[in-house]
Amino acid sequence: SYELTQPPSVSVSPGQTASITCSGDKLGNKHACWYQQKPGQSPQLVIYQDTKRPSGIPERFSGSNSGNTATLTISGTQAMDEADYYCQVWDSTNVVFGGGTKLTVL
């Protein structure tokens, strides 16, 4: 079965750029989505089709996907961005989530 690997944690200082990676075999051949989940809340879509932002998601969120790695980049990270982030793809007819990355803003 297809697997996605994310680092368990990433730390960033306020105002700096955070990069969260998601790795999988030939991941660049698939479309990646990213979800943000804050404590006690349901996940929220922040990036879809590798690079697109849903309405209402700040421009500081961006995505890329090439080779074996998809990356979620948060520019000018704010304290409110502290959350768990999950990548997700479709592998044929199955949905696969990465294990999640806890972003700490300190």
Place this chain on the structure above:
Amino acid sequence: QVQVQESGPGLVKPSETLSLTCTVSDGSISSFSWSWIRQPPGKGLEWIGCVYYSGTTNYNPSLKSRVTMSVDTSKAHFSLRLSSVTAADTAVYYCARLPSVSDRFDTWGQGTLVTVSS
């Protein structure tokens, strides 16, 4: 903007069947595909399955033998049944909308915690 809301028992006994319903607020249930996703306490997200606007279903291979999903357009809701539950099925269960096949999950419910315990 569409809202989805999970409902069902919060406690299920081992070996019994977990049953949840997701109500769609704006009557668009027949125009989209829908999914169930769960999250064990303190852990990551696990996809359970999808029911497409065509009525066909698609399940996580690891759960396929125990899962049934269906849509009731007259009641604007879709349902999940998970049989022979164990403590490992304890999780927050989310319903979510798929704008189209193999697409993103763009709308999520608030989730409902289901605990499996005697």
